[in-house]
Amino acid sequence: MNTHAATDPLIRDKDAAAMLSVSVRTFWRWVSEGDAPKPLKMGGISRWPRSEISGMIERAKAAREAA
16 A cells, blocks of 8 residues: 555645635646646646645745745
8 A cells, every 4th residue: 555645645626726725727827837836647637746735835834924
């Protein structure tokens, strides 16, 4: 069993957008602008490791605290 996959699941665009409280359209704009990570592409589907989206949130918190 791959324990890494269990601890860092791959999520869909709508789940990533929900984590960030934005629309799917806004999330994809952020991806295209480089503000969100590019997806992992597998068989024509796009997925993101949940940790990468959580990392976006943590970086935003750190930037807020540094300002």
